Amino acid sequence: MNLERLPNEEKLTLCRKYYLGGFAFLPFLWLVNVVWFFREAFIKPAYTEQLQIKTYVQRSAVGLLLWVAVLTTWITIFQHFRAQWGEVGDSLSFTIPRGTP
Amino acid sequence: MDLLSDKWIVNVVLCLLFVGNCNSVEKKIYINLNETFPCVRLLNATHQIGCQSSLSGDVGVLHLLESEENLDWVLRTGPNPPYMVILESTLFTRYRPCSLKNGSSRVAGVLAVQPTSNPPEGFSPHTSCPNENTGVYSETYGPSYAHCNVTMWNPLGTGISYEEFDFPIFSVKDDNDTEVIRRCYMEHNRAVNGSTPQYPLCAMQLMSHMAAVTDTATCMRRNAPTFSLAPDGVCDPLGDANIWASTKPLNSSTKGHKDGVSVVIAATKLDSRSFFFDVAPGADSAATGLVALLAAASALHNATAELNRTILYTFFNGETFDYIGSSRMVYDMAKNDFTVDLDNIHSILEVGQVALGPDSRLWLHSDPVSKRNSSVNVEPNVTQPLPPSSFQRFLLERPIPGVVIENHQTSFTNKYYQSMFDNAEYLKLNYPPNLTPEEQLELVTDSAKALTEVATTVARGLYLQAGGELAQMSRIQADSELVSKMLYTFLVRVNNSWFDQLVKSDWTGVLSELMLYEINTSERKVKTTEPALMVQCILANLTGSIANITEVYFCPFSSPNFLFLCCQIYSYLWVQGPVRPNSTERDSFCVRSLVRQSKALSPAFELSEYTSKNYSTWAESRWSAIKGRIFLVASHDLEMLTLGVGVGVLLMSLLLTYIVSSKADILFSSGREPTNATY
Numbered sequence A: 001m002n003l004e005r006l007p008n009e010e011k012l013t014l015c016r017k018y019y020l021g022g023f024a025f026l027p028f029l030w031l032v033n034v035v036w037f038f039r040e041a042f043i044k045p046a047y048t049e050q051l052q053i054k055t056y057v058q059r060s061a062v063g064l065l066l067w068v069a070v071l072t073t074w075i076t077i078f079q080h081f082r083a084q085w086g087e088v089g090d091s092l093s094f095t096i097p098r099g100t101p
Numbered sequence B: 001m002d003l004l005s006d007k008w009i010v011n012v013v014l015c016l017l018f019v020g021n022c023n024s025v026e027k028k029i030y031i032n033l034n035e036t037f038p039c040v041r042l043l044n045a046t047h048q049i050g051c052q053s054s055l056s057g058d059v060g061v062l063h064l065l066e067s068e069e070n071l072d073w074v075l076r077t078g079p080n081p082p083y084m085v086i087l088e089s090t091l092f093t094r095y096r097p098c099s100l101k102n103g104s105s106r107v108a109g110v111l112a113v114q115p116t117s118n119p120p121e122g123f124s125p126h127t128s129c130p131n132e133n134t135g136v137y138s139e140t141y142g143p144s145y146a147h148c149n150v151t152m153w154n155p156l157g158t159g160i161s162y163e164e165f166d167f168p169i170f171s172v173k174d175d176n177d178t179e180v181i182r183r184c185y186m187e188h189n190r191a192v193n194g195s196t197p198q199y200p201l202c203a204m205q206l207m208s209h210m211a212a213v214t215d216t217a218t219c220m221r222r223n224a225p226t227f228s229l230a231p232d233g234v235c236d237p238l239g240d241a242n243i244w245a246s247t248k249p250l251n252s253s254t255k256g257h258k259d260g261v262s263v264v265i266a267a268t269k270l271d272s273r274s275f276f277f278d279v280a281p282g283a284d285s286a287a288t289g290l291v292a293l294l295a296a297a298s299a300l301h302n303a304t305a306e307l308n309r310t311i312l313y314t315f316f317n318g319e320t321f322d323y324i325g326s327s328r329m330v331y332d333m334a335k336n337d338f339t340v341d342l343d344n345i346h347s348i349l350e351v352g353q354v355a356l357g358p359d360s361r362l363w364l365h366s367d368p369v370s371k372r373n374s375s376v377n378v379e380p381n382v383t384q385p386l387p388p389s390s391f392q393r394f395l396l397e398r399p400i401p402g403v404v405i406e407n408h409q410t411s412f413t414n415k416y417y418q419s420m421f422d423n424a425e426y427l428k429l430n431y432p433p434n435l436t437p438e439e440q441l442e443l444v445t446d447s448a449k450a451l452t453e454v455a456t457t458v459a460r461g462l463y464l465q466a467g468g469e470l471a472q473m474s475r476i477q478a479d480s481e482l483v484s485k486m487l488y489t490f491l492v493r494v495n496n497s498w499f500d501q502l503v504k505s506d507w508t509g510v511l512s513e514l515m516l517y518e519i520n521t522s523e524r525k526v527k528t529t530e531p532a533l534m535v536q537c538i539l540a541n542l543t544g545s546i547a548n549i550t551e552v553y554f555c556p557f558s559s560p561n562f563l564f565l566c567c568q569i570y571s572y573l574w575v576q577g578p579v580r581p582n583s584t585e586r587d588s589f590c591v592r593s594l595v596r597q598s599k600a601l602s603p604a605f606e607l608s609e610y611t612s613k614n615y616s617t618w619a620e621s622r623w624s625a626i627k628g629r630i631f632l633v634a635s636h637d638l639e640m641l642t643l644g645v646g647v648g649v650l651l652m653s654l655l656l657t658y659i660v661s662s663k664a665d666i667l668f669s670s671g672r673e674p675t676n677a678t679y
Helices: A008-021 A027-043 A050-085 A087-092 B002-017 B025-029 B068-077 B089-094 B098-102 B143-148 B176-189 B216-223 B283-300 B324-334 B391-397 B437-442 B446-465 B470-475 B480-491 B497-502 B530-543 B560-564 B636-662
Strands: B036-038 B048-051 B058-065 B083-087 B107-113 B169-172 B201-210 B235-237 B239-246 B263-269 B310-316 B345-351 B363-365 B402-406 B571-575 B589-593 B595-601 B619-621 B623-633
Touching: A008 A027, A008 A050, A027 A050, A050 A087, A087 B216, B036 B623, B048 B201, B058 B068, B058 B107, B058 B176, B058 B623, B068 B083, B068 B098, B083 B176, B083 B201, B107 B201, B176 B201, B176 B623, B216 B235, B216 B619, B239 B324, B239 B530, B263 B283, B263 B446, B283 B310, B283 B345, B283 B446, B283 B480, B283 B530, B310 B324, B310 B530, B324 B391, B324 B595, B345 B391, B345 B446, B391 B402, B402 B446, B437 B480, B437 B497, B446 B470, B446 B480, B480 B497, B480 B530, B497 B530, B530 B571, B530 B589, B530 B595, B571 B595
Parallel strands: B058 B083, B083 B107, B107 B169, B263 B310, B263 B345, B345 B402
Antiparallel strands: B036 B169, B058 B201, B201 B623, B235 B619, B239 B310, B239 B595, B363 B402, B571 B589
16 A cells, blocks of 8 residues: 555544554554654654654554563563473473473 | 477486486485484483484484594594494493583484494493382381392493483494495594594484473373374383283182182293383393293193192283383282282292303292291291392282292392393303204203203292192193293294294284384383283193184184283183194184283373372383484585585676666667568
C-alpha cells in the first residue's frame, strides 16, 4: 500500500488502528507502525494530522522497546535454565532436544 | 527430431554399459566400517553411563596408539586435533580410558580393536563390588558386610562400564576392515622422524547419538511429552522374561499361597554384559550355571515323582543390572501375584559361577546374618557375606535358608567378569580346528566333564533338599554328552543339529550364529530374547513328556511366546525332532511340560517410581543410527580457500551482470536489421 496516494485522514486512521491493535499482545503491529509511519511523522513537512501520527509512532516505539526487553530477558533465562528446571522445563517446552540435557 | 532421439538412445546405452562401473561419488570417498559394536548409554535413578557422540557423528584424524608415549601426541602435542584414537588390542585392556576422558576436547572418539585371544592378566570393566546397593547387606542388615567391606568380590574390576564418556567408543574385530584402517594410517598419518604429517590426512567419523539424558526419571518423562503430536520415545526400561518350571504340576491360575505346597527353589541367572552393546558371551558368569542347572533338571527328571517337596527351577534374567528378574519375582510373590508365595518356599539353592579348572573346587556360600533352620549338610564358613546372587533379593523379604554354589572361596576366580573375554576360550572349550561342526558337537571336553560333575552335585543336593532318601542318591547322574552339547550351543555355535531338533521349524532363521546373552530392552510389553527362549525350549524338552498329539495344529499354544498367557498347568511345545535317516523329513512331536515364563521388568517401572532406591531402575537409551566410516580430509586452510574462491566468483559474476545490464543498450544495440514480413 502506498501511503503517498492516501489522504491524510486515512493515514491517521491507519496509524491509529495499528497502534490500538498492538495492545492485543501484538508487538509486531507496533514495529510496522514505527517503520512505516516514521517518514510521515518526522521527515515530511508538517500537516494537520502529523502531530497525532507522531504521538502514535512514539508510543508504538516505547511499547515495542518494552516488549523487546521483556522477551529478550525471558528467552535468555529460559534457554539458560531450562535444563536445570527439570520437570517444569519439560512441561514448558514444545520440542525437547534429544541427547542433550 | 531424429538426431535428438538418436543421441538420447546412445546416452542411455552408454550409461547402461557402464552401470557396473557407475560408482557413486560417495563410494569413492568413504569406506564404511561393517561390523562395529558401540558403547551405548544406560540410565538409572541418578546417573547416566556410557558414551555419547554428537548428532551427525564425531570426526577426528586417526591416530594409532602404539604405546603409552603416543598418548602425549593425542593429548598435548599433536597439531591436528581432534584425534580419533585407535587402541590396539594389547593396550585396550591395560589402558584406563580416564586420561582420554580428561583430554576430551582433543579426543573425538576411540576405536578399540578386539584381541584375538584373551589378555592373560585379566580384564573386568564391571565394578569391584557388583550390585552393592541392591543386595541384602545395608545399614539395617549386616552393616559390617555392606559395600564389600569383608570381601571385594571382583578385585580386577575397573568400573569403566559404569563411567560416562562424551565421545563415542566403538569396538571392531581384528579383520580385513581393520587392516584397511591401519594401512590408511600408515600411508597418510604417520609422523616420520619428527616431521608433522601433511594434509590430506586419514580421518574417521563415528556416529552413535543417544537420545536419552540425565537419568531414568527424565527419560521416562520425555517418552510421553505433554505437547508432542507423535512422541518418539527416548529410552526403554531394561526387561525380559524369567523362565521357571516346577517338578510337580502347580495351578497357575490361582495365585498366592498354596496350602500344602513346599517348594525348593533352584535358581541361576541367564544374562551377562560387557562394555560394548550386544557383546556379552558370559561363559563363566552365566552359561556354566545355567547349563549345570539344565543338566541337573534332566538328571532329576525321573526321580521327582517320589519327592515330597516340589523343586522350582528358576532362570532369572537381568541379574547383572541390580537384580531385575529376581526382584520382580520376589515382588510378585509378596503381592500374591505368583503361583506360589514366599511362605511356600522351604529353601533356596543357587548355582553361581561354576567353571572348574583342574585344581579348583566348589564352595558353598551362605548368609551369616539370617537365622537358619536349614537342613543343608555342609556348614559353610559363616563369617563371609553372600556373593552377589539372586538369593539376596529373597533374603530382603524373608529369612529363608539357602546356599549359593560358586567356584571361588573369597573373591571371584573369574578374571574376565562381565567382559567380552568371558567366552569359550576362557572355559578352555578347545575344539581342534580340523573337526567338522558335527564332530565338535559330539566331542566331550574336559570342561564339560567337570561341569557334569557339578551338575550331578547340584542334582543330588536338590534331591536331598526336596526330601529324597540318601540311599537313593547315587542313581542320580548328569549326562556329560548333554552338558557338552549345551555348552557348545550356548558358547560356540547355535546352529547345530542338536539344537535344530528342539526348535520349531520357522524359528531356526531367527537365532544367530553365535549366542550372545544380554538383557534386552523392553517397550513396556516384554519381549523375550534368544537366551530365554533357548532355555525355555531346552528345559521343556528335558523335563517334559511327549504328548499324544500328532498335528502341530492341535499342540495348543505351541509358540514359545505364548507361554506368558497360557495354560493353567501344562504348557506345550512343538518340537521339530530328529531327521529321519536318508531323508529330509523330521519326526516332529508335541512336548507337554511345566515350563513357564514370567515377566522380568523391574517393579520400579510397574510402580512408576523411577527414582527408587530399592529396585533396579536401569533403562537403555534409543538411538537412530550407529555407523562409522573413514575418509581423507583436507586441511582447514584449503577448505577456507575453496570457500573464499567460490564466494569471490559469485561476487564477480554479480558485479559483471550488473555492469553488463546497466550498459546493455550500448553493448547490444548493433546488428538489428529490419525484418521482412515474408510469412
